Amino acid sequence: xxxxxxxxxxxxxxxxxxxxxxxxxxxxxxxxxxxxxxxxxxxxxxxxxxxxxxxxxxxxxxxxxxxxxxxxxxxxxxxxxxxxxxxxxxxxxxxxxxxxxxxxxxxxxxx
Numbered sequence: 543x544x545x546x547x548x549x550x551x552x553x554x555x556x557x558x559x560x561x562x563x564x565x566x567x568x569x570x571x572x573x574x575x576x577x578x579x580x581x582x583x584x585x586x587x588x589x590x591x592x593x594x595x596x597x598x599x600x601x602x603x604x605x606x607x608x609x610x611x612x613x614x615x616x617x618x619x620x621x622x623x624x625x626x627x628x629x630x631x632x633x634x635x636x637x638x639x640x641x642x643x644x645x646x647x648x649x650x651x652x653x
Contacts, residue, residue, distance in 0.1 A: 569629075575605060576631040577644055579624035583613050584633035584642035588620050621645075 579601055586597035594615050605611060612625045620635035622642075632645045 572626040572629045573631075575611070576624050576626045576629045579605060579611055579613060579626070580622050580631040580633040581642060581644055583615065583624060584622040584635060587615055587622065588635040589641045 582604065583597050583601055586592050586600060587594060590597075592600075598613060601611070601613065610626050614623045616622070621632055622634075623630060623632045625631075633642045634645050635642050
């Protein structure tokens with residue numbers, strides 16, 4: 543009986559460990575995804591000078607988790623804010639030579 547209890551104790555922790563590791567992986571993917579979405583949308587709207595609707599459709603075709611993406615375009619500031627779950631990233635148009643860059647002061651800020 544003691545042998546079974548010794549084996550059962552680590553096995554009870556295994557599902558919790560798997561859940562914890564997958565949660566960390568999803569958070570990393572959300573951070574990367576929000577940065578990618580902000581940069582791509584900014585480049586499409588301000589560098590390629592496409593419409594917001596066209597660029598949003600293009601972005602939705604590139605990212606599988608399209609239901610969770612929120613994108614806001616600020617034409618006055620020439621910036622884009624993208625959020626996936628609770629992570630937000632911002633990209634801003636710099637110049638015709640530099641294009642769009644992520645703004646790291648607000649990149650992946652938790653909402």
